Amino acid sequence: MAILTGMPMQVRRSLAGWGRTNATVAEVLEVPNHEVAAAVKEAGPRGALVRGLGRSYGDAAQNAGGLVLRLLGSAHQAVLDPAAGTVTVPAGVNLDDLLRVIVPRGWFVPVTPGTRFVTIGGAVASDIHGKNHHVEGSFGNHVTSLTLLLADGSQVVVGPDQRPDLFWATVGGMGLTGVILDATIRLLPIETSRMSVDTTRIPDLEALFTAMSEGDDDYRYSVAWIDLVAKGSSLGRSVLTRGDHATTAQLGPKESVQPFAYGPHQLISVPPLVPPMGVLNHATVAAFNEVWFRKAPRHREGELQGIGAFFHPLDLVGSWNRLYGAKGMVQYQFVVPFGAEDAMRTVIERLSASGAASFLAVLKRFGAGNQAPLSFPAPGWTLALDVPGASHGLGDLLHGLDRVVLDAGGRHYFAKDAHTTAAAIRRGYPRLDEWKAVRDAVDPHGVWQSDLSRRLGLTD
Amino acid sequence: MDNALGEPQTILLLGGTSEIGLAIVRELLSPAARKMILACRHVDKGEQAAAGLRHDALDVAVVSFDGNDTASHEQVVADIAAQHGDIDVAVVAFALLGDGAVTSKDPVAAAAVAHVNFTGTVTATIAVANRMRTQGHGAIVLLSSVAGERVRKQNPVYGGTKAGIDGFAQGLGDALEADGVHLMVVRPGFVHSAMTVGLDPAPFATTPEKVAQATAKGLRSRRRTVWAPGILRFVFSALRHLPGPVWRRLPLG
Numbered sequence: 001m002a003i004l005t006g007m008p009m010q011v012r013r014s015l016a017g018w019g020r021t022n023a024t025v026a027e028v029l030e031v032p033n034h035e036v037a038a039a040v041k042e043a044g045p046r047g048a049l050v051r052g053l054g055r056s057y058g059d060a061a062q063n064a065g066g067l068v069l070r071l072l073g074s075a076h077q078a079v080l081d082p083a084a085g086t087v088t089v090p091a092g093v094n095l096d097d098l099l100r101v102i103v104p105r106g107w108f109v110p111v112t113p114g115t116r117f118v119t120i121g122g123a124v125a126s127d128i129h130g131k132n133h134h135v136e137g138s139f140g141n142h143v144t145s146l147t148l149l150l151a152d153g154s155q156v157v158v159g160p161d162q163r164p165d166l167f168w169a170t171v172g173g174m175g176l177t178g179v180i181l182d183a184t185i186r187l188l189p190i191e192t193s194r195m196s197v198d199t200t201r202i203p204d205l206e207a208l209f210t211a212m213s214e215g216d217d218d219y220r221y222s223v224a225w226i227d228l229v230a231k232g233s234s235l236g237r238s239v240l241t242r243g244d245h246a247t248t249a250q251l252g253p254k255e256s257v258q259p260f261a262y263g264p265h266q267l268i269s270v271p272p273l274v275p276p277m278g279v280l281n282h283a284t285v286a287a288f289n290e291v292w293f294r295k296a297p298r299h300r301e302g303e304l305q306g307i308g309a310f311f312h313p314l315d316l317v318g319s320w321n322r323l324y325g326a327k328g329m330v331q332y333q334f335v336v337p338f339g340a341e342d343a344m345r346t347v348i349e350r351l352s353a354s355g356a357a358s359f360l361a362v363l364k365r366f367g368a369g370n371q372a373p374l375s376f377p378a379p380g381w382t383l384a385l386d387v388p389g390a391s392h393g394l395g396d397l398l399h400g401l402d403r404v405v406l407d408a409g410g411r412h413y414f415a416k417d418a419h420t421t422a423a424a425i426r427r428g429y430p431r432l433d434e435w436k437a438v439r440d441a442v443d444p445h446g447v448w449q450s451d452l453s454r455r456l457g458l459t460d
Numbered sequence: 461m462d463n464a465l466g467e468p469q470t471i472l473l474l475g476g477t478s479e480i481g482l483a484i485v486r487e488l489l490s491p492a493a494r495k496m497i498l499a500c501r502h503v504d505k506g507e508q509a510a511a512g513l514r515h516d517a518l519d520v521a522v523v524s525f526d527g528n529d530t531a532s533h534e535q536v537v538a539d540i541a542a543q544h545g546d547i548d549v550a551v552v553a554f555a556l557l558g559d560g561a562v563t564s565k566d567p568v569a570a571a572a573v574a575h576v577n578f579t580g581t582v583t584a585t586i587a588v589a590n591r592m593r594t595q596g597h598g599a600i601v602l603l604s605s606v607a608g609e610r611v612r613k614q615n616p617v618y619g620g621t622k623a624g625i626d627g628f629a630q631g632l633g634d635a636l637e638a639d640g641v642h643l644m645v646v647r648p649g650f651v652h653s654a655m656t657v658g659l660d661p662a663p664f665a666t667t668p669e670k671v672a673q674a675t676a677k678g679l680r681s682r683r684r685t686v687w688a689p690g691i692l693r694f695v696f697s698a699l700r701h702l703p704g705p706v707w708r709r710l711p712l713g
Contacts, residue, residue: 014640021464024597025640046596058464064546064640065596327681330464390681395465399491418464421492423517451597454546455461455469 015068018321019057019418020328021389024064024451032072033090033181037153040179040447043067047449050179052119053094056126057331057386058418059451060174066449069179071121075101085187086144091121091180096264096315103262103307107187108245110142114362116264116312121180126415127172127375131221131311134367138377140171141370142186149179151447159184164371169438172375174414176448176459177439190245192259195221195310197243198301201293205236205348209341209381212240212365220244221310222365227289228351228358228385229282236348238363239296246304255304264308269318278325278388282355314360327390330418332398335366336410337380343408344381347401351385354397361385373431373438376413384416395419414452422457432458461546461597466680467492468548468599472540474525474584475554476500479653480603482509483668484551487676493518495544499525499536500554527554527580528572537587549679550588551601552581555622557655560615570617577621582628585643589632592641599642599679602629606649606687609696612712633684646675648688662712664689 009030016023028051031039040048046066054061062068073090075097080087087107089098095109096116102108111123111130118128124146129138136142145159148170158167170177198219202208208224216222219242226238248259255261314320321329336343344363351358362384369378387394402424405412411428412420426432439448439459446459453459462468467490473481476498485496496513498520500506506522514520521544525536541547558573585602592598607615608622626645633643648671650662671688678686687693699707 012638019464022462022466022597023640024461025638026596046594059461063596064461065594328464389464395467395490398465402491419467419492420463422494451461455463 015051015054015062016328017058017061017418018055019331019386019389020321020324021330021418022059022451024059024062026063026066026068028068028070030070030072033092036069036071036149036179036181039067039069040149040151041153043447047447049448049450050091050121050175052092052122053117055115055118055122056415057329058416059455060126060415061122062451063449064451064454071119071179071181078102080105080107085189086184087187088182088184089120090182091124092119094119095123099307100262102187103190103193104260106190106260108190108307110136110186110188111139112311114312115315116308117315120183120185121175124171124180124183125173125175127370127372127377128415129366129377131223131364133377134216134222134365135220137367137370138375139185140168140372140375143171143183144186145184146170147181147183148177149181151178151443151445155181165438166442168370168372169374169435171370171372172414173372173435173439174374174452174458175450176453177442178448188245191247192245192251192255193262193307194246194251194255194259195243195305195307196246196250197241197303197305197310199297199303200240200299201296202238202240204234205345208236208238208240208363216242216365224363225292226348226361226363226383227293228348228361229286229289231352235352236345237293239293241310243305243310250302250304252304262307264306264312264315266318267316270320270322272322274322274325276326277390278323278327280323280388285358324388325390327388329386330389330394330398331384331386331416332401332419333382333384333413333416334401334405334410335376335378335380335382335413336405336408337378340380340408340410343404343410344383346404347383350397350401350404354393356387356391356394356397358385358387373435374414374429376411376415378411380410384413414456417452417456420456422455425456425458462548462599463492465490465492469493470495470497470544470546470548472497472499472547472550472588474499474550474552474588475527476506476522476525477502477509478553478603479655480648480651480668480671481551481553483672484553484601484675486513487669487672488549488679489513489518491517496520497540497544498522499540501526527576527584530575530579530583533580533583534587534590537584537591541591546595547588547591547598549599549601550592551603552585552588553603554580554584555603556618558615558618560618563615563617573617574621577618578624581621581625585629585632589636589641589643593636593639597640599644601675601679602643602645604629604645604647606647606692606696609647610700610707613708614712630684642679642682644675644678644684644686646671646678646686646688647692649692664692664695
């Protein structure tokens with residue numbers, strides 16, 4: 001019989017990223033914010049790390065042989081300041097829960113990625129971006145302050161004006177500077193919970209570059225779904241969707257009854273018993289991509305969509321990562337600067353020629369980056385795609401793409417990365433040593449560690 | 461750390477001059493590899509092997525390791541980990557073949573082979589497994605042999621030690637599952653190598669490179685047992701059940 005002692009439960013567990021590839025075993029402990037310092041004191045030589053919802057694709061939220069903390073926290077603890085337009089939220093709260101609290105009150109998060117299932121702490125640590133990056137930058141740009149627990153157990157408040165070096169090292173710092181306990185972020189006021197969306201089918205890559213370069217700045221949100229299976233004259237064919245929050249004037253009589261209605265849900269969930277070889281292969285993905293492209297309108301303007309349908313379509317299918325079967329998937333995301341369109345074309349040509357199936361690849365035009373030394377977004381083009389982890393020759397393909405990306409002055413995204421090397425990161429992030437100096441000052445004994453930091457030499 | 465493609469960064473070879481062992485670690489190299497450690501009895505021979513592997517992005521170290529000195533194994537592994545950090549893959553490849561005609565009659569000669577092949581493999585594997593348990597990840601490749609599947613009269617001591625470590629590895633591998641450590645047994649058939657020069661090859665003879673390819677593939681898909689070549693799995697499932705009088709008459713080298 002289980003005896004409830006009231007003590008936090010520490011369990012030895014195997015953890016993997018959303019790609020379900022290289023799992024490792026760690027001691028996992030769920031703690032409320034006020035017990036984090038005590039828990040970290042107990043960490044052994046393998047150190048400690050906080051894990052949010054495990055939505056980074058690779059090994060960023062794993063700490064093999066060490067301590068992994070999960071922060072408890074509720075969106076009901078969020079403190080909304082309507083006058084300042086900010087909210088202060090415990091770091092363990094996820095965007096899904098936060099949106100359910102703030103959308104009905106007329107507010108939206110400043111940045112959302114393609115899933116609502118990320119925590120506030122994870123959003124800061126990965127300095128996530130969304131469809132509005134070309135206008136509003138990444139998540140860190142909208143954080144006014146963070147409460148950070150340091151390796152020595154002390155707490156500090158940091159922000160763009162308070163210890164800015166530590167603040168910017170924490171933004172995009174992959175949890176390796178300290179534990180983010182809470183964050184104050186600037187919200188976006190909205191008139192309704194609907195999106196007004198324009199959709200255009202684009203026949204090829206050149207047309208896509210042109211359409212995005214010329215038109216993106218008229219929209220707050222813009223992203224293209226790109227068919228990486230298409231070849232030849234159709235190479236890079238895409239569906240470009242752009243939009244903004246609908247105003248009350250744009251709502252029809254039906255929607256006007258409840259302008260802030262918001263209750264996203266899951267349609268289905270993928271069961272754990274997918275066949276081990278998965279169901280996504282070249283044939284099924286090619287068929288899916290064909291249908292997805294054909295079903296998109298050639299051009300449609302002003303369509304009203306819900307927040308979930310516009311920002312988080314994959315969240316409709318719970319555990320969709322299981323579709324890739326036992327060997328999981330590898331996500332690949334990089335950015336190349338404007339002017340390096342040829343490098344982007346080379347990457348897409350190679351992916352298309354390789355036959356490595358890619359389900360829902362997205363291409364996006366980034367705006368200006370921020371001051372964080374390890375923040376991923378930089379002005380240019382970013383492509384994100386996933387391929388089955390078991391694909392034959394995948395290593396040669398991806399290491400080859402790495403060279404194209406780096407030679408073009410580009411880099412890879414830590415939250416997605418699962419395969420690249422310390423040398424590639426050093427080339428892509430020339431300010432790595434600057435970041436390390438800040439980190440070493442606040443964590444001289446290397447308490448904060450992760451599988452990602454070990455693999456990419458971030459904490460060597 | 462391994463990456464998502466199953467490419468290791470740090471590779472340890474125990475039996476650092478073993479031809480099959482070297483073929484395996486060479487096969488495991490990728491742009492992700494940063495360090496290789498060759499642990500062997502003859503450090504000078506290890507250095508020769510290291511010179512052929514070393515390049516700008518790969519640091520190759522040679523350390524002294526004696527399979528026979530079982531009491532030292534834990535310390536050797538601890539020193540390697542202290543200096544080089546996490547061991548992603550360890551290949552346990554040291555063994556003595558011995559002259560079957562001698563070892564099957566001379567208890568002292570038999571003990572020497574049995575001690576290195578069985579006790580030494582067990583102690584070295586446990587030392588590596590302990591380190592990997594602490595790490596929370598890692599893979600061990602243990603070189604068994606089809607000779608242990610049904611032991612031949614020509615070399616019962618060698619075959620017996622392979623049968624022993626194979627069984628040991630199956631059990632230890634199950635125990636390590638919950639700790640995130642992957643133990644894989646490789647059962648090659650007759651391999652053309654320095655160890656077998658002058659011996660008549662058995663049917664389905666293979667090469668160190670082919671064994672290495674099968675091993676790398678098995679590691680990526682987290683197999684627990686790999687036969688090299690694969691057909692030997694079926695050959696030996698038949699041989700295992702042959703009546704004794706038939707088995708004894710088979711021309712198996």
